[in-house]
Amino acid sequence: MSRTAAEIIKEFREIAAHPEKAIANHKRETGKGAVGIMPVYCPEEIVHASGYLPIGMWGAQKKTISKARTYLPPFACSIMQSVMELQLEGVYDELSAVIFSVPCDTLKCMSQKWHGKAPAIVFAHPQNRKNARKVADAYCREEYAIVKEKLEDILGVTITNSAIKESIAVYNENRAACRRFSDIVADYPGNICPSDRHAVLKSRWFMEKSKHTALLNELMAAIESEPKKKFTGKKVVVSGIMLEPYEVLDIFEENGLAIVADDLAQETRNFRQDVGNDEDALLALAKAWNDFDGCSLATDAAKPKGRILIDAVRKYDADAVIVCMMKFCDPEEFDYPILLQEFEEAGVRNLQIEIDQESTAFEQIKTRIQTFAEIL
């Protein structure tokens, strides 16, 4: 007998809450361990092609920061504070390697102060992606080749071009499934609450992607087979690095707000587009980065994020955009003044809330969202 959507979501929530179990399971099943993926935009397919489990390192919710204070001033973003705390506690010591990208100044520094036991692999994304596309492709491909070689050395495996191509196909299938899931949630706002939506998408960071796709397909079939519940609230599009802790998502639900689309670095920005099918798999991955649009960490003077958000508002008939500003994340903060102008010109209602992983008190966010929901 097929499972209900609620039962499948429960499984997703369990996975999202326990990455350590995912690592243990993967090890048991394949004999291979896990590679940590620091935010953001690592060419994970290379790790996947090695047979190791890529595992996202997105900090922890409501983590008290104490040890990290020695190494990071209080004005480092909240996600890096918790990543630093976790590494000092030895939480990441089980990983076989950790991969750092360095698209912001904080990540550049974080990549140089890694205190975990696993070796750290650092690579840079090219940022002159529009005016110097050809050399940006070549540079990025070479950086990815170095990541591949270092992984081969550390893990003692060979990662072939065809294996990466197969992994790209697995990832593209997962991306398509995630996009479809996001659309189904938009269509069933009464059935799937914001925190469930988040748990489903977050769990992809801890699952081998074909397994995530399979579970997601099961979930989508279950949702579509169940009666559509009436939704009387308002629809919003959210933007930012990430939207956590769960308590914040619950405030959305309590105030009748459904998330019909997201533009989060932890969620949709990873599956908004597919990777192409060049014969050279590393080049395909490099081109995907240079094609990628709409993130504060991928330089583009056209700044298309506003347009992407306004288009999403129209496509999903949303009532507003909520900008979830990661505390002390200056790249995201930079986008805000431009977004404000664009929202105003397009008549899009909007609200900014501050995201702090460390936070345990949510009264301010509650008041802001409550007031905003009432205005809507």
Next chain:
Amino acid sequence: MELNVNEASAKELLAYYQEKCDEEARQAKKEGRLVCWSAALAPTEFFEAMDIAVCYPETHSAGCGAKKCSMDLLEVADQKGYNIDICSYVRNNAGYLELLKQEALTGETPEKLANSKASRIPLPDMVFAVNNICNTILKWYENFAKELNIPFICIDMPFNHTMPMTRHTKEYIVGQFQAVIKQLEEICGRPFNYEKFYQAQCQCQRTVYQWNRVASFAQKKPSPLNGFDLFNYMAMVVVCRSKPYSEITLRRFADELEEKNKIGKYAFGDAENEQHRITWEGIAVWPYLGGTFKELKNEKTVMTGSAYPGMWDFEYIPGDMMSMAETYSKVYLNCCGPQRYEDFYKVVSNSKSDGILLHLNRSCKIMAFLNQEGAEYVNEKMGVPFVSFDGDQTDPRVFAQAQFDTRVQALCEMMDEE
């Protein structure tokens, strides 16, 4: 104001030519020539070759801080939605840009601009973003290009996570040099002037030579150079290193230092006034330049080392693009920890510093977040003590003089014990 260049002091030359730089940009705008706003460590030799006037917002913001007129501009940026956690150079500059924009749109000068002590610079026709110091630069000019709908010219100098610098990184940068040339040809509607470019490169080398000559006086003990003067004279090597007058000014200053050294006159006058020597890590606290300097002077502490002014040590071979790419990319803040810490160690040891003062600069994550590691590395090698203080390069609200004084006094006690 005209100046007898042959007789003027370095200080007079500095004031004269700093103003002249801004005046040239204003004049260019008046005559309908192009003006670019550029990152401070960008290779503006390309723009010199095409007769494009260049303004440097980082220097401009530092000037606003030093003239204590940044608060008005920070408030304007705040109203535009710029978060208070963003680099204050950017916020200062975003506020200034907004006022210039309002003036251009309405024909009326906003009160805050009319009353500002900030040096007048014209609105840009293009921006030049080079991230060899930080990625904040990319976001800064991305916003301005979008806001004004003007060309975004960029040279991405990726973080050198592996040293020595990789060949593919150098090739990527050289490839972008070619893209910049093409972009400038399109914007200006004329071929790139390679001869003028070569001349600008040569001039840059002569300026850098004099800049390094100035900095070398801090290695002498006692030091004839007060390190705070590096912050002041830095404007020359930042804003006009491809122009002869930067060389003239810095040569004069180096000559003066040579003379001071010869006659036994040092940073604080007599030799006995130099009790301690320190390295200052980080940008100056511009709004409190006087206050920070005075406290150090009270403690007879001469700043002889600073990695920050040393970033403009752009020695390369004119005509050799790979060499130019490598030099511009190898700024210590753009390099992996081991390289950065070793560079910092050289600054501390060459300047014969007895202690390190770390500016935990709220505006500058790239500097502040590896301060501790750099100081620990040097401490292990040389045993020099270090302390840090909270501050900001242009936002006057972050710095507390009392905390600064206490930390400096603590450092001096530690240096005495050593």
